[in-house]
Amino acid sequence: MKLVIAILNNDDAKTIIPKLMEEGFSATTLNTTGGFLRAGNTTLMIATEEENVEKVRDIFKKYSNARSVEKTIADDDVAQKPEEVKVGGAVMFVMDVKDNFKY
Ligand code: 2BA
Numbered sequence: 149m150k151l152v153i154a155i156l157n158n159d160d161a162k163t164i165i166p167k168l169m170e171e172g173f174s175a176t177t178l179n180t181t182g183g184f185l186r187a188g189n190t191t192l193m194i195a196t197e198e199e200n201v202e203k204v205r206d207i208f209k210k211y212s213n214a215r216s217v218e219k220t221i222a223d224d225d226v227a228q229k230p231e232e233v234k235v236g237g238a239v240m241f242v243m244d245v246k247d248n249f250k251y
Contacts, residue, residue: 149245150201152194155180156238160212161190164238167207168194185219185233195245205240212237 156164161177168175178191194204214237220228 149195149248150198151243151245152192152196152201152204153241153243154192154194154208154238155182155236155240156190156192156208156212157215157236158188158190160237161192163211164207165192167211168192168204171203171207173200173204182235185217185235187217195248201242208238208240 165175165177173194173196176193178193180189180191181187182189196204215235216232217235218230219233220230
């Protein structure tokens with residue numbers, strides 16, 4: 149069994165979560181904040197059999213969108229420099245699950 153942890157844009161999460169449910173996956177949603185932009189994003193935890201991970205990846209590939217956002221970088225000078233930062237689509241980590249219990 150694998151655990152997919154995926155970080156995605158809040159808007160894409162609104163599309164992706166129902167798609168995952170339609171395909172029969174279980175998912176837990178966490179409201180998270182990116183360390184760099186300090187902006188809200190969504191983290192999903194999806195535990196599934198190894199053979200289903202490709203299907204999960206396909207859903208993320210299809211429905212997540214990369215975006216460019218402006219980050220204001222604090223400078224030593226008084227002025228703040230806006231900087232274009234490319235975010236996502238989805239950032240995914242796939243881990244092995246050693247045990248899985250449900251009581
Ligand atoms: P943030 O940390 O807010 O990062 C937003 C975007 O800013 C990143 O997009 C990346 O393009 C850029 N960025 C991040 N850290 C940077 C740095 N130290 N210097 C310059 N640019 C930086 P993504 O890579 O698509 O990441 C989107 C979100 O996914 C991140 O939001 C973070 O919440 C999460 N994430 C990405 N990589 C991660 C990792 N290795 N571990 C844990 N979370 C990660």
